[in-house]
Amino acid sequence: MKELDPAIQSRLIRDLEPAVAIELERHISTTKNWYPHEYVPWSEGRTFAGPLNGDAWEAKDSKLTAVAQDSLILNLMTEDNLPSYHTEIANSMSRDGAWNVWINRWTAEEARHSIVLRDYLMATRGVDPVELEDIRMAHMQVGYQTPFPNDMLHTVAYVTFQELATRISHRNTGRISQDEICEGMLARVALDENLHMLFYRNLLAEALKLEPNHAMRAITDVLINFQMPGAGMPGWGRKSVQIALAGIYDLQLHLEDVVMPVLRAWGVFELTTLSGDGAAARDELSAFLKKSAEEVATFNDKREVHFSRLEARGIEPLRLSR
Numbered sequence: 678m679k680e681l682d683p684a685i686q687s688r689l690i691r692d693l694e695p696a697v698a699i700e701l702e703r704h705i706s707t708t709k710n711w712y713p714h715e716y717v718p719w720s721e722g723r724t725f726a727g728p729l730n731g732d733a734w735e736a737k738d739s740k741l742t743a744v745a746q747d748s749l750i751l752n753l754m755t756e757d758n759l760p761s762y763h764t765e766i767a768n769s770m771s772r773d774g775a776w777n778v779w780i781n782r783w784t785a786e787e788a789r790h791s792i793v794l795r796d797y798l799m800a801t802r803g804v805d806p807v808e809l810e811d812i813r814m815a816h817m818q819v820g821y822q823t824p825f826p827n828d829m830l831h832t833v834a835y836v837t838f839q840e841l842a843t844r845i846s847h848r849n850t851g852r853i854s855q856d857e858i859c860e861g862m863l864a865r866v867a868l869d870e871n872l873h874m875l876f877y878r879n880l881l882a883e884a885l886k887l888e889p890n891h892a893m894r895a896i897t898d899v900l901i902n903f904q905m906p907g908a909g910m911p912g913w914g915r916k917s918v919q920i921a922l923a924g925i926y927d928l929q930l931h932l933e934d935v936v937m938p939v940l941r942a943w944g945v946f947e948l949t950t951l952s953g954d955g956a957a958a959r960d961e962l963s964a965f966l967k968k969s970a971e972e973v974a975t976f977n978d979k980r981e982v983h984f985s986r987l988e989a990r991g992i993e994p995l996r997l998s999r
């Protein structure tokens with residue numbers, strides 16, 4: 678992956694500042710303030726075992742299905758790792774003017790997501806609190822390192838897709854939780870993620886006007902190497918497979934509900950301003966999308982086989998309809 682020339686990056690960060698200020702203003706006027714404590718059914722809470730001599734958590738305490746528990750844990754761990762994301766974003770963007778105001782505002786909003794998720798899970802005994810804390814300690818100590826250090830364009834492209842992916846994942850986790858309170862809470866969080874996506878998407882649209890070839894290269898690099906920020910946390914492999922099988926987040930959703938809508942909004946395939954490496958990057962992206970569509974078909978076939986086997990054993994698989 679080729680890093681963006683530092684001179685071009687500094688100029689771009691400066692030239693994009695007015696767009697950051699406009700997007701910040703739009704974000705503040707669109708977003709609705711909300712309070713995590715209002716989304717948590719506190720009266721369901723009970724003291725846990727430990728110094729206060731409550732009751733230890735038991736699997737039967739949770740009303741949530743196994744896959745909803747897996748997904749809530751992954752989503753919460755992803756929100757918990759905020760200090761690392763803040764560092765990477767702050768390093769790649771700018772600590773001046775509207776950039777800095779945005780980064781701090783975004784960080785404060787993201788922290789709200791881990792607050793509401795954890796409070797909900799603890800009050801309802803939705804997941805094992807000891808396992809949750811052990812995973813959090815392990816995950817935060819590994820931290821998050823972006824594959825695009827100090828690279829504003831790649832970072833903005835990445836967070837555009839990542840925010841939308843997170844939105845879909847939260848929303849579908851709510852749908853499969855079979856708990857209205859959980860669904861309402863996650864729908865509220867998903868709204869924030871959508872606004873974050875819009876901020877970054879609009880910013881990259883400006884970058885595509887100013888530096889079309891470099892911006893196009895960043896988009897292609899990010900999509901070809903895309904991984905959710907929580908990838909690699911303890912239990913990621915098994916949990917993410919269950920999440921994909923249940924249709925909470927799988928490759929088809931990634932392509933149809935995350936990648937393509939953003940590429941369409943940027944008009945990537947209609948751009949007439951690309952040349953050299955930018956044009957090559959767009960061709961690479963087209964080839965990658967074609968290959969990914971084939972992988973979707975393979976995964977979907979495998980899922981059907983897996984589910985028929987479960988059904989033959991009398992197990993009704995839990996899955997979301999599209």
Ligand SMILES: [Fe+2]
Nearest residue numbers: 756787790870
């Ligand atoms: Fe979030």
Ligand SMILES: [Fe+2]
Nearest residue numbers: 840869870873
């Ligand atoms: Fe977000």
